[in-house]
Amino acid sequence: MSETILEVQKLKKYFPIKGGILNQTTAEVQAVDVIDFVVAKGETLGIVGESGCGKSTTARLLMQLIKHDDGEIIFDGYAVGKSSGITTREMRKRMQMVFQDSYSSLNPRLPVESSIAFGPIVHGVKKSAAQKKARDLLIKVGLNPDLFSRRYPHELSGGQRQRVNIARALALEPEVLILDEAVSALDKSVEAQVLNLLMDLKAEFKLTFIFISHDLNVVHYISDRVLVMYLGRVVEIGDVSAVYNYPKHPYTRALISAMPSMDPKKRTEAVPLVGDPPNPISPPSGCRFRTRCPFSEDICAIKEPILIYTDLKKRQSSACHMGDPDSGHSRTNLNGLPE
Amino acid sequence: MSTLSTNSSKNLDAGQIITDSPSYWSSVRSNLRNDPVTIAFALILLSLLLSAIFADFLAPLDPYKTNMLKRLKPIGTEGFLLGADELGRDMLTRLIYGGRLSLLMGISPVVAALFIGGLLGLTAGFVGGKVNMSIMRVMDVFYAFPSVLLAIAISGALGAGIFNAIISLTIVFIPPIARVTESVTTQIRALDYVEAARASGAKSLTIIRVHIISNVAGPVFVYSTSLISVSIILSSGLSFLGLGTEPPQPEWGLMLNTLRQSIYVNPWVAALPGVMIFLTSLSFNMMSDGIRSAMDIKL
Numbered sequence: 001m002s003e004t005i006l007e008v009q010k011l012k013k014y015f016p017i018k019g020g021i022l023n024q025t026t027a028e029v030q031a032v033d034v035i036d037f038v039v040a041k042g043e044t045l046g047i048v049g050e051s052g053c054g055k056s057t058t059a060r061l062l063m064q065l066i067k068h069d070d071g072e073i074i075f076d077g078y079a080v081g082k083s084s085g086i087t088t089r090e091m092r093k094r095m096q097m098v099f100q101d102s103y104s105s106l107n108p109r110l111p112v113e114s115s116i117a118f119g120p121i122v123h124g125v126k127k128s129a130a131q132k133k134a135r136d137l138l139i140k141v142g143l144n145p146d147l148f149s150r151r152y153p154h155e156l157s158g159g160q161r162q163r164v165n166i167a168r169a170l171a172l173e174p175e176v177l178i179l180d181e182a183v184s185a186l187d188k189s190v191e192a193q194v195l196n197l198l199m200d201l202k203a204e205f206k207l208t209f210i211f212i213s214h215d216l217n218v219v220h221y222i223s224d225r226v227l228v229m230y231l232g233r234v235v236e237i238g239d240v241s242a243v244y245n246y247p248k249h250p251y252t253r254a255l256i257s258a259m260p261s262m263d264p265k266k267r268t269e270a271v272p273l274v275g276d277p278p279n280p281i282s283p284p285s286g287c288r289f290r291t292r293c294p295f296s297e298d299i300c301a302i303k304e305p306i307l308i309y310t311d312l313k314k315r316q317s318s319a320c321h322m323g324d325p326d327s328g329h330s331r332t333n334l335n336g337l338p339e
Numbered sequence: 340m341s342t343l344s345t346n347s348s349k350n351l352d353a354g355q356i357i358t359d360s361p362s363y364w365s366s367v368r369s370n371l372r373n374d375p376v377t378i379a380f381a382l383i384l385l386s387l388l389l390s391a392i393f394a395d396f397l398a399p400l401d402p403y404k405t406n407m408l409k410r411l412k413p414i415g416t417e418g419f420l421l422g423a424d425e426l427g428r429d430m431l432t433r434l435i436y437g438g439r440l441s442l443l444m445g446i447s448p449v450v451a452a453l454f455i456g457g458l459l460g461l462t463a464g465f466v467g468g469k470v471n472m473s474i475m476r477v478m479d480v481f482y483a484f485p486s487v488l489l490a491i492a493i494s495g496a497l498g499a500g501i502f503n504a505i506i507s508l509t510i511v512f513i514p515p516i517a518r519v520t521e522s523v524t525t526q527i528r529a530l531d532y533v534e535a536a537r538a539s540g541a542k543s544l545t546i547i548r549v550h551i552i553s554n555v556a557g558p559v560f561v562y563s564t565s566l567i568s569v570s571i572i573l574s575s576g577l578s579f580l581g582l583g584t585e586p587p588q589p590e591w592g593l594m595l596n597t598l599r600q601s602i603y604v605n606p607w608v609a610a611l612p613g614v615m616i617f618l619t620s621l622s623f624n625m626m627s628d629g630i631r632s633a634m635d636i637k638l
Contacts, residue, residue, distance in 0.1 A: 044613035063538045092540045105531035109553040115532075165535075172539060202468065 004077075005176060005208050006039040006062070006095075011071035013054075013061055017281070027281045033232040034071070036307075039176070044202070044209040046223030046240070048216060048255065050277060054232040055212045056100075059180040062210070063097050064088045076175075093123060096169035100181035102161035106153040112164045113138070113149035117172045130171075137167035140204075142197060163197065170173035170205065177202075178210045183218065195222060216259045217287040220244055228252045231277055231288045234307055239315030248318035252291045287321070297321075299328045370633035377629025380622040385628045387619060398432040400587050411605045419493050422608040424594065426587075430608055434615055437589040440501065444574035444583065444590070445567045445619065452512035452616030459513070460520025461555065465528055465547060475521060478514040486511045490544050490573055492583045504574055504583035509575070512566055519562045523555045557634040564627030568620025575616070591615050 012035075014028040019179050032054045040099055047055050061068045064080065072079055075095065079085030082152050096119075099105040106115050116134035121127060128314055132214055135145035141163040153161055162182060179198070183191045195218065202209060219240075226243050228236040228251065236249040247253040254273040275292050278284055284291050290300040307319035321327035371377060377588045389395050392411010399420070406427035414430075421430040463474040481489065493507035527533065528551070536546045577583035584590040586597065594612040602609045 060534075065534050065538060089540045092538055097535070097538050099535060101533040107532045107536075107550050107554070110549075118536065118541070122539055122541040122545060168535065168539075214477050231635055 003041040004038050004211075005041040005075070006036050007072075007074040008035060008062070009072045009074065011035050011058070011061060011073065013066065014069055030232050030280050030283055032061060033283075035111055035229075035232075035234045035259065037227055037234060037237060039208060039210060041175075042206060042208055043224040044225040045220055046219035047157075047210065047212045047216060047229060048219050048226060049229035050214065050255075050278065051272065053229045055214075056180055057232075058229070059097060059178050059210070059212055061096065062178060063092065080212045081315075093172050094174050095176040096172055096174040097178040097180060098162070098169050098182040100184055102158055102185065103153060103163055104164055106161060108153055108169075110151045111152060112156070113145070116164065116168045116171050117281055119168065123172065134167070137170055138164075140170070140201065141167045143167075157190075159186055159194060162186060162194055166194075166198070166201070170201065171204060173205070174207070174322075176208045178212070181214070181271050182211075184215060189333050191218070192296060197280055198222070216244075216255060228255065230285055231280055232321065233288055235289065236316070236318040236320075237307070238314075238318075242316040246316070248316060249289075249320045250295055250322075251289045252318070260309065282318045287319075295322060295329075295331055297329055303327070364573045367630075367633050371629065372632065374614075374629050377626055378557060380625040380629070383618065384622045384626060387438055387615075387622070388442060391442055392437050394435045394439060398429075399433040400432045402428060402432045402436040403587055404428060405467070410602055411608060413605055421611060422440060422605065424598060424608065430611055433589040433594060434591070434611060436528045436614070437594055437612065439593045440584050440588060440590040441571050441574070441592065441616070441619070444501070444505060444508070444592075445571035448512055448570050448574075449563050451505070451509040452455065452516050452566075455509070456516030457515040457520050457555075457559060460517040460549065461524055461551065462523025463517070464521040465551065467525070467528070469528070471521070471525075474517070477533050478517050481510070481514040486569075487576060489571060491582065492579055499582050499585070501584060504577045506559055507577070508573055512570065515566070516528060516559065520555060523558050524551060527551055527554050530572040544585050557631055558592035560634075561627045564623045564630075567623045568616070571619060573615055 011032055013028050013032040016025040017027045017029060019026040035049040035054075035058065037045070047058065049055050057066070060066045060266070062073060064073075072082075073091075074080070075086060075091050080091045081088050106112065108116075113131060113134045116137055117127070117130035120133055125133070135149055138145040138148055143160060143163055148156070148160070148164075153164070156164065162185075166182070168202055182198075186194060198209070199222065201207065206247050206260040209222070211219060223240050225238060226248065227234055228242050228243070230251050236243060236247065236252045243252060244256060247256050251273075258273065273292055273327050278288070278291050285301055286304050287293070287296075288302040291304065293300065305319045305324070305327070307317055317323075321329035322331050375385070389450050406423065409416070409419060409423045409427040411424040411425060412419050414420075416422060419429050419431070421434065423432065424430055453580075459474050459478070463471040490504075490507045490511045493510055494504050497503035497506060533546060533550055536550050541549075571592065575590065575595060578585070578590055578593040579596040584593050586593065591612040595609075595616070598609040598612065
């Protein structure tokens with residue numbers, strides 16, 4: 001559990017907003033604003049947060065589908081895209097991604113078998129071998145290749161398409177699989193099947209998952225550790241049991257309390273979150289959550305709470321002044337997990 | 340499902356059934372086979388094309404032989420099945436021979452523009468940013484001129500002749516084809532499967548070849564075929580001004596223009612070249628529409 005496969009250091013991505021006569025940059029959307037985290041080999045790291053908080057941008061940055069402005073991605077000890085490290089192409093072979101929209105992530109003009117075989121062919125595998133591999137992978141994801149390999153994406157159901165997408169991502173034999181809302185668009189019964197399939201595949205191929213979702217129950221089910229994002233920043237990270245049972249950050253607490261539960265004793269009692277997240281073009285000073293936080297004080301506007309979490313052994317960490325006795329916040333005894 | 344899986348895995352172990360999946364184009368072919376309208380118009384086009392190619396064998400008379408006594412004879416005159424034109428030349432013969440130049444002037448500028456404009460549009464759409472900006476703004480400059488005027492200006496500058504007329508028409512058709520290609524490419528480039536292809540480490544050229552072209556080809560192809568009829572009409576306009584074909588060469592547009600004065604004398608014969616242009620345009624449009632729906636496997 002302690003071996004690190006992926007390390008993200010001070011990752012930053014601002015999207016420029018062009019405008020004016022000369023098409024100059026008038027503002028920047030701070031999509032991902034300096035985030036750090038580590039992923040251990042073989043674990044599942046869940047990433048949660050509301051819409052627009054930078055979850056998907058983070059995934060695309062990890063895959064290098066968009067270039068980060070600053071920071072470093074270290075894959076298995078090698079800096080990605082650096083002369084001393086590994087190339088983006090090499091990294092992409094070892095890290096793959098499943099997208100949310102199962103339909104638009106498959107080429108409508110290619111039979112699913114060709115879609116799956118595309119990656120290996122690109123990496124120099126012979127066409128016949130790649131097709132055999134595609135058929136084998138279809139079996140692995142629970143689709144009979146005799147029935148499905150020649151079908152087109154529009155001939156499959158959403159769940160089947162997502163299985164094909166998973167097979168396609170596995171075709172390059174990656175070590176890390178990023179699942180960007182991979183089951184969010186599926187209905188509940190299919191979602192459960194695909195989740196179980198993912199768990200089986202993870203055990204079989206010894207995969208590491210980065211599981212991005214807005215569904216807290218699903219993240220709780222599948223993840224070992226969870227990372228909570230708010231407005232481009234990491235607000236809390238830690239073991240699933242710690243974060244879910246003893247959330248330290250007020251935002252995490254609000255999220256957890258808003259989570260639907262089957263247990264009538266666990267009724268929502270905490271104050272629900274009000275208002276919309278602030279505009280990421282001009283986020284609040286200091287703590288970004290302070291505009292919606294019930295415990296906001298003057299210090300929150302002045303000083304930015306720093307999340308320090310590099311040691312995987314530490315079970316939980318949050319970016320809140322209330323977790324730091326020296327921060328100057330009047331309520332530093334927030335009931336987090338006892339250290 | 341599990342029983343199915345084990346069955347097929349046995350099959351795989353036995354080394355069977357690893358065959359090529361049917362390509363996209365073979366499914367297009369089977370769709371086309373079930374579309375009688377498209378087939379009918381394709382056959383009309385084919386017969387027009389063949390009659391133009393084999394005009395020497397098919398045409399009953401000499402297209403240049405004039406006969407003052409037979410001027411503007413109506414359709415059905417003995418020896419002149421479709422009548423005679425203002426110089427007494429056999430209309431049927433001239434319509435068959437006219438297909439040569441008209442189809443050449445209709446098809447070749449569009450094909451050339453499809454290659455050049457398609458390449459420009461693909462590049463602009465796929466690369467985006469400043470490259471897109473510079474290519475598409477240059478295209479916009481051409482849009483500033485009406486297409487007829489542009490064609491006249493270019494072929495006027497190059498000098499009269501069929502080849503120069505083809506060049507000028509090609510230049511006229513490049514901007515619209517580039518624009519259509521660019522807009523479709525831009526849409527497709529943003530889709531997840533292109534991202535996924537890039538995430539699998541594919542180079543841009545591979546992505547364009549496998550994922551972009553097959554999805555761009557349909558709409559661009561249909562649009563281009565609709566330009567063929569425009570091209571025939573524009574080239575006849577050039578001929579009328581003495582910039583394309585020159586009399587006495589038979590060409591539908593030119594024939595329509597010269598017979599125009601005889602429209603009150605014998606309207607049916609005067610309309611014949613127009614009928615041919617109409618039939619060709621209609622066939623191209625109907626066929627392209629049929630091909631588009633055959634290529635659209637999402638129906």
